[in-house]
Amino acid sequence: MLRRVPRPTFGPLTGRRSRERARQAAPAALARLGGPHAAGWRLGGPFEGRGDTNVFAVEAGDCSPALLKATGSRQGRLQLERQVQVLAALHQDPRLGPWAQLVPRTLGVGDVDGLYFVLESRLPGADSRRLPEPERERVIPMALETLAELYARTRTVAAMDTATVDRWVREPAAQVRAVVRGTHRDALDALAARLVAELSGRTLARAWAHGDYNQTNVLVDRGRVSGVVDWTEAEPDGLVGADVVTLLVFQRILAGTELGPVLLEWLADPSPVAGVVAAMQRAGAGEELDVRTMLLLSWLRHVGGNLSHSTRYAANPIWMHRNVRTVLAGI
Template identity: 35%
Template sequence: MTGRDLPGLDLGRLRAHLDAERPGMVRGELRGHLVAGGRSNLTYEVGDGHSTWIVRRPPLGHVLATAHDMAREHRVITALRDTAVPVPRTFALCTDPDVIGAPFYVMEKVEGVPYRTADELARFGPDEVRAIALRLVDTLAELHAVDPAGVGLGDFGRPDGYLARQVKRWKQQLDASRSRDLAGADALHRRLAESVPEQQPAAIVHGDYRLDNVLVDDGQVRAVLDWEMATIGDPLADVGLLLVYQRRHELGGTFVGGVATASGFPSPQEVVARYAERSGRDLSRLGFYLALGYFKSAVICEGIHYRYQQGQTVGEGFDTVGRAVEPLLAAGLQSIDQGGRR
């Protein structure tokens, strides 16, 4: 496939940039394809017949102001290279949008599979499914144990007031993409703003941690991907969102067949217990973090719905995402009312 055949990535211009910045890295004509999956940043697999790399760039069209920051994503992956958190090696970052039409970075291709559905996990037995899921939790605990300053990320975010800013920011993101009335949106935002808990000790927050954002090979987590929303903040935001991804199948619709329905996948209670054991953190206010996770997930889905309506998405499966928004908001209200007990 040639450069002009790839939406959002001109391989000729990419080759010229890499030849100038990393002479000798590319040894032949570049060919590539858009990697299936992912509903936000665009991911391409590109090769020259000798080596293969992954290129990441923001989505086409409507982009929220604080999202899709390639430099931040590149920085955190590079910083974590020598920690216990598995990440790809990075090779190049370009912040000049004139090269391919948007900032981008190039990283190592890591072998592995991002499992998205229970059907995809069916190749494993229940014991192996359970082991993979628990390794996912363990890797999250390892991330949250990394000292941000110790890996050069001390100024990567503003941990003080992180939760209150998250509530405000996701409301702003929703307002930037909202094109319709959404039942429960204002009520959930109000409840979150009124019940922000005392913040946990700060850590590196991934921002979108789930099984299909890691690569699994031979039962091991080989790489954590999709760091576009990473920052320094309250790590339990990651835990709440991970549990939301695990529970979304209960909402039906576009979420039917989620990985958590696979035989052997640990229950949300087991995930919480495992994380608490490995991290030593206090999970008594989990209901807030679950509600925040549902709110964040709803806003992301609404943003995808907005881009779909504008004809600015690439790939399949976008036509049903908008139906998930109100059920997610309702689940968030239920979680904050129940304190996360389920």
């Protein structure tokens, strides 16, 4: 008997309807959220996206000072509310100092015509996909340098308590476990038990972690990093080095390789990432986690997060095969 998979709740047709509904309500939202200082601002074009949050440029003269984000779904609202909370916490953290200039600010939030809107400052620059090839090659080194400074400013050392292990292992494993069966579920359970044992009681370096630190979320302007955006997955006490893994893995993914094959390749030979991940961990006090453990933790958090944020991943047999089942069979 074939097992039923969840039906995706957000597809192309739903996306077009959602975007049109957001576009109709956006001018009123911009006027309400922008306030007096937004006089002369006008709604620009939408950004392409696959989620159920629509993003529009805000224009003023020949520049774009802000972004307007809108969602009509419960999950989209939770994600935007989380982003608002994280941005506020980052700007209230005195340890960041001038580094906070790389973080957007929330300018206004509110409900308009049944949609939840967030007006957010727009930082200068563009992500690597829009840069000339010579400049694109410099993004990874600059992104690593920017991340190292964030770690240096916010780094602490703490024991891995049960709540942290739950957040890093048990909760994402539960999301994956719900959509796999048989030997794949057995492999997942064994992996989760191994990671729990590896983390429990360890004294590890912790710092602000972005959670989705990849080239599309690192903005570059005039040869320097000018912003780090999309902080929805961030946490103030993440594992030092985890964002490094995400950055390097997504360099391959953005070049056209799926997460699953990259993970299995680097588990077999972690030399392409081992040195830089270890260097980030060794930059201060705290025990060092094996790079393979870091790779597996990052994979589990990524796929678990995708499955919790949208039903379309579990409903996609190709994505599930390449990024979940193949990995569980391979480990």
